[in-house]
Amino acid sequence: MNNSYIDEPMLEAYVYETSQIIETLEQLMIQSEKIGTFSVDAINEIFRFMHTIKGSSAMMMFNEISTLAHKIEDIFYVIRENQGVRYDFSTLVDCILESVDYYKIELIKIRNGETPDGDTASLTDKVNDYLEILKEDNGLKKTKKETETKTEKDQKYYIRPSKKEDSAKYYKAKITFKKDCEMENIRAYTVIHNIVELVEEVIYKPSDIIDNDQSIDEIRANGFLLAIRSTSSEEEIRKYLEKTVFLESLDFEEAEPDWFKEFEVIYQDQEIHEDIKIPETSKKYIENQKVKKEKEDSKQEVTTTTTQSIISVNVDKLDMLMDMVGELVIAEAMVSQNPEVVRLEIESFDKASRQLHKISSELQDMVMAIRMVALSTTFMKMHRIVRDMTRKLSKDVVLEVYGEETEVDKNIIEKIADPLMHIIRNAIDHGIEDEKERIAKGKSKQGSIILEAKNSGSDVLIIIKDDGKGLDKQKIYEKAYNLGLIYQSIEDMNDKDIYRLILHPGFSMKEQVTEFSGRGVGMDVVAKNIESIGGSVIVDSVISKGTTIILKIPLTLAIIEGMNIKVGESRFTIPIASVKESFRPSNKEIIRDPDDREMIMVRGLCYPIVKLYEHYGLQTEVKNYESGILIMVEEDDRSCCLLADELLGQQQVVVKSLPNYIKRYKQVKGLGGCTLLGDGSISLILDVGEFELSNVHEK
Amino acid sequence: MNEDMNGFFEDQEEDTQKGKFLTFSLGEESYGIDIMYVTEIIGIQPITVVPELPNFVKGIINLRGKIIAVMDARLKFNKAPKEYNDRTCIIVIDIAQLSIGIIVDAVAEVINISDDNIVPPPNLNSGGRKYIKSVGKSDNSVILILDCEKLLDEQEIDELKSSND
Numbered sequence: 132m133n134n135s136y137i138d139e140p141m142l143e144a145y146v147y148e149t150s151q152i153i154e155t156l157e158q159l160m161i162q163s164e165k166i167g168t169f170s171v172d173a174i175n176e177i178f179r180f181m182h183t184i185k186g187s188s189a190m191m192m193f194n195e196i197s198t199l200a201h202k203i204e205d206i207f208y209v210i211r212e213n214q215g216v217r218y219d220f221s222t223l224v225d226c227i228l229e230s231v232d233y234y235k236i237e238l239i240k241i242r243n244g245e246t247p248d249g250d251t252a253s254l255t256d257k258v259n260d261y262l263e264i265l266k267e268d269n270g271l272k273k274t275k276k277e278t279e280t281k282t283e284k285d286q287k288y289y290i291r292p293s294k295k296e297d298s299a300k301y302y303k304a305k306i307t308f309k310k311d312c313e314m315e316n317i318r319a320y321t322v323i324h325n326i327v328e329l330v331e332e333v334i335y336k337p338s339d340i341i342d343n344d345q346s347i348d349e350i351r352a353n354g355f356l357l358a359i360r361s362t363s364s365e366e367e368i369r370k371y372l373e374k375t376v377f378l379e380s381l382d383f384e385e386a387e388p389d390w391f392k393e394f395e396v397i398y399q400d401q402e403i404h405e406d407i408k409i410p411e412t413s414k415k416y417i418e419n420q421k422v423k424k425e426k427e428d429s430k431q432e433v434t435t436t437t438t439q440s441i442i443s444v445n446v447d448k449l450d451m452l453m454d455m456v457g458e459l460v461i462a463e464a465m466v467s468q469n470p471e472v473v474r475l476e477i478e479s480f481d482k483a484s485r486q487l488h489k490i491s492s493e494l495q496d497m498v499m500a501i502r503m504v505a506l507s508t509t510f511m512k513m514h515r516i517v518r519d520m521t522r523k524l525s526k527d528v529v530l531e532v533y534g535e536e537t538e539v540d541k542n543i544i545e546k547i548a549d550p551l552m553h554i555i556r557n558a559i560d561h562g563i564e565d566e567k568e569r570i571a572k573g574k575s576k577q578g579s580i581i582l583e584a585k586n587s588g589s590d591v592l593i594i595i596k597d598d599g600k601g602l603d604k605q606k607i608y609e610k611a612y613n614l615g616l617i618y619q620s621i622e623d624m625n626d627k628d629i630y631r632l633i634l635h636p637g638f639s640m641k642e643q644v645t646e647f648s649g650r651g652v653g654m655d656v657v658a659k660n661i662e663s664i665g666g667s668v669i670v671d672s673v674i675s676k677g678t679t680i681i682l683k684i685p686l687t688l689a690i691i692e693g694m695n696i697k698v699g700e701s702r703f704t705i706p707i708a709s710v711k712e713s714f715r716p717s718n719k720e721i722i723r724d725p726d727d728r729e730m731i732m733v734r735g736l737c738y739p740i741v742k743l744y745e746h747y748g749l750q751t752e753v754k755n756y757e758s759g760i761l762i763m764v765e766e767d768d769r770s771c772c773l774l775a776d777e778l779l780g781q782q783q784v785v786v787k788s789l790p791n792y793i794k795r796y797k798q799v800k801g802l803g804g805c806t807l808l809g810d811g812s813i814s815l816i817l818d819v820g821e822f823e824l825s826n827v828h829e830k
Numbered sequence: 831m832n833e834d835m836n837g838f839f840e841d842q843e844e845d846t847q848k849g850k851f852l853t854f855s856l857g858e859e860s861y862g863i864d865i866m867y868v869t870e871i872i873g874i875q876p877i878t879v880v881p882e883l884p885n886f887v888k889g890i891i892n893l894r895g896k897i898i899a900v901m902d903a904r905l906k907f908n909k910a911p912k913e914y915n916d917r918t919c920i921i922v923i924d925i926a927q928l929s930i931g932i933i934v935d936a937v938a939e940v941i942n943i944s945d946d947n948i949v950p951p952p953n954l955n956s957g958g959r960k961y962i963k964s965v966g967k968s969d970n971s972v973i974l975i976l977d978c979e980k981l982l983d984e985q986e987i988d989e990l991k992s993s994n995d
Contacts, residue, residue: 458895701879747881789880790890790899792930792982799882805890805897813878813892 562599699751769824900931
C-alpha cells in the first residue's frame with residue numbers, strides 16, 4: 132500500500148464512517164438475533180453497509196477489508212434477491228460478528244497510522260463456504276427483475292412509519308384547484324409535502340406529479356385525489372386541506388380501511404405496472420414489504436434525521452471551544468469587575484455588562500451541553516458482551532437496559548465503558564448461576580441483568596443489578612483476611628465495608644481463571660477508573676438474590692460547584708459536594724491530644740483538624756481559630772475540619788488539570804486540579820478524599 | 831499528498847528558524863534558546879504557588895485560560911534569587927506538548943548563529959547538570975545555548991525527587 136497517496140482528512144473520514152457502520156452493524160446483529168431472523172430491512176441495510184465498506188476500503192486501498200466486505204455482501208445479495216431463501220441464521224450472525232471484530236481491530240490499526248495487516252484468509256474462507264452452502268441448499272438462479280421492481284417500488288412509496296396503528300382513521304379527499312391557477316402539479320406537491328406532518332400515510336393520484344407534466348392535465352380534469360391514513364382528527368386534516376392555495380373545492384370524508392387499501396394497491400401498483408412488468412410473486416412481496424415498512428421501528432426514522440441534523444465534530448475542537456468560552460467568561464469578569472470602572476458607577480455600563488454576562492453564561496451552558504452524549508451507545512455495546520458470554524458459558528442471561536438516554540460528558544463516557552464491561556462480565560461469570568442451579572434454587576431459568584442509568588442531582592447513577600447468587604460475606608471476609616487486607620474481626624465490619632473489599636486489587640472470588648474473568652484484575656480496575664473521574668462504586672448484595680453495583684459518576688468533569696476559600700495569598704476551591712458546614716470555633720472548643728494533634732468537638736462528635744497553612748507550608752497572618760474559619764468536609768462518610776483564613780464565596784468553576792510538568796514531578800496530596808477565578812487568578816481545587824479524614828460516627 | 835505538502839512546509843518552517851536563538855540574560859551571562867521551542871514571551875505576572883514542589887518551580891500562571899507551570903531559571907541553575915522587576919520576563923517554551931514558562935532576568939534579542947560558530951561545551955568533569963547543549967559565538971559575546979529537553983528531562987526529575995526525599 133502506498134501511503135503517500137492517502138489524504139489524512141480522507142483517512143479520518145474513512146475511519147469515522149467505517150467505525151460508525153461497524154457499530155450500527157453490530158447493533159443490528161444483536162437486534163436481529165433477538166428476533167431470531169433478519170427482517171427485510173435488516174438485510175437491505177447490511178447489504179448497503181457491506182457495499183459501503185467494500186467501496187470505501189477499496190478506495191483507501193485496504194484490500195483485505197474490502198474483499199471480506201465483498202464476500203459478506205455476496206451472501207446478503209443472495210438472501211436479498213431470493214425470497215424465502217433458507218439460511219443458517221446463527222452461523223451467519225457468528226460469521227458477521229467475527230468480521231465486525233476483525234474490522235474493529237483493523238480500524239484501530241489504521242487510526243494509529245499502521246497498515247491494516249490482519250489476515251482475513253480464515254474469515255473469507257468461512258464466508259465463502261457459507262456462501263457455497265447457501266447457494267447449494269437453495270439451488271439458486273437469481274432473477275434480476277426482482278431487484279429492479281423493488282428499488283423501483285422503494286422510490287414510489289411515500290409512507291411514514293405509523294406510530295399508533297390502531298387509532299388511525301382513513302380519509303379520502305379530492306382537491307380541485309381554481310382554473311388558471313397554473314402549475315397544479317406543484318401545488319399538489321406542496322399539499323403532500325406539508326401534510327406528511329399531520330398524517331401517518333398518504334397516497335395520491337396522480338402520483339407522478341413532479342416528474343410528469345401531463346399530470347397537470349389529469350389534475351385539471353379529475354382533481355387531485357388523496358387517500359390519507361391518520362391519527363389526527365378529521366377536523367384537523369380538513370382545516371389543513373382547506374388552507375390550500377387556489378382551492379376551488381374540497382371533498383373530504385372518512386373512508387373505509389378497505390377502500391384505502393384498494394386505492395393503495397390500484398394506484399401504486401399501476402405505477403409499477405406501467406414501468407416494468409412484475410412477476411406475480413413480487414406483488415405479494417411488495418405487500419409484504421409494505422407491512423414491514425409500516426412496522427418499521429422509529430430507528431430508520433432516526434437515522435434519516437440524524438444525517439440531516441447532526442454533524443460530527445472533532446472533540447479537540449470542542450475542547451478548544453470550551454477553553455475559549457472559559458477565557459471569555461474570565462475576560463468578561465475582568466472587564467465588568469474592573470475596579471476602576473466599577474468606581475465610576477455608570478448605570479448604562481452596568482446594564483450592558485449584565486447583558487454580556489447573561490449571554491456568556493448561556494454560551495457556557497451551551498458548550499457544556501454540546502459535550503453531553505447519551506449513554507446509549509455504551510449500553511449497546513454491553514448487549515454484545517452479554518451475547519458472547521452467554522454463548523461461551525452456555526448460560527441463559529438477558530440484559531435489560533433502562534435510561535440509556537441519560538447524558539453525560541463525552542470524556543466520562545470514554546472512561547466508563549471498560550468498567551461497565553468488567554462488571555457485566557463479572558456478573559455473568561461469577562454472579563449468575565447455571566441453569567440447573569437456578570432451577571434448584573427455584574429461580575427462573577433465565578438469569579437477568581438490569582443495566583440502568585439515571586440522574587440524581589449533579590451525579591449520574593449507573594446501576595448494574597443481577598439476580599445471581601450474590602456475594603458471600605463470610606467468604607469475602609475470610610479471603611481478605613487471609614490475603615492480609617483486613618485485621619478486624621467480621622463483627623466489627625458492616626456489610627458495605629465487606630463488600631467494598633472486592634474492589635481491592637488482587638482480590639478475586641473465582642477459584643478458576645476463565646477467559647473472561649477471575650484473574651483478580653477487574654473490580655479494582657473498575658474502582659480505579661471510576662475514581663479517576665471523580666465517581667465512586669457502591670456494592671450491595673443479598674445472598675442468593677443477587678448483587679447490585681452502583682457507579683456514581685459526576686455529570687461532567689469540567690464544571691463543579693465550588694466553595695472558594697483563602698489561605699494567605701493562596702486561594703483554594705473545595706467542591707461544594709464535600710462541604711458540610713463552616714463555622715468559627717472558639718479556642719476553648721479545640722482539644723489537643725498528647726501527640727499535639729488538634730481536634731474539635733461538634734455536636735458531641737470529635738473531628739480532626741487540618742490547618743491548611745501548616746499542611747501546605749503557606750504564609751498567613753491568620754493562625755488562630757478565632758480569626759479564621761473551620762470548614763467541615765466529608766467524603767465517603769469520613770470527615771475532617773479544614774482551617775482557612777476566610778470564605779470567598781460559592782461559585783461554579785471550570786476544572787482544569789494541573790500542568791503536566793507539575794504532575795510529572797509529584798502528585799501533590801490533596802490537590803485535584805486548578806481553576807480560574809473571576810478575576811483571572813488561579814485557585815487550587817482540593818481533593819478532600821486525600822486529606823487525613825477519620826470515621827466520625829455516633830455511637 | 832497532503833502529508834508531503836505538510837512535510838514540505840514544516841521543513842521550510844524549520845529552515846527559517848534554523849540557527850536562530852532567543853537570547854536572555856541571567857546575571858552576567860547570556861543564554862540562548864533555540865527559537866523553535868519558544869512560543870511566546872510575557873512579562874512577569876502573578877504566580878500561584880503550588881505547595882510541595884521544589885523551590886525552582888515557582889507555581890502556575892494563567893496564560894489566557896491555559897494553565898502552565900513556571901520555573902525560575904536562576905533557582906534552577908543554583909544562582910542567588912533576584913527580586914522580579916519590570917525587566918523580568920517569562921519565556922514560554924513548548925517541548926513535546928509540554929508548555930512551561932521560564933523566568934529570566936531579561937530577554938535580549940533574537941540572533942543568528944551559524945553552525946560554524948557553535949562549539950560543544952568544554953567537558954567539565956564536575957558532574958553538574960548538563961543544561962548547556964553548546965556554546966555559541968556572536969560578535970563579541972559568548973552565548974550558552976540551553977538544552978531544553980534536558981531542562982525538563984524525566985530522569986533528571988527523578989534524580990531531583992530522590993535527592994529531595
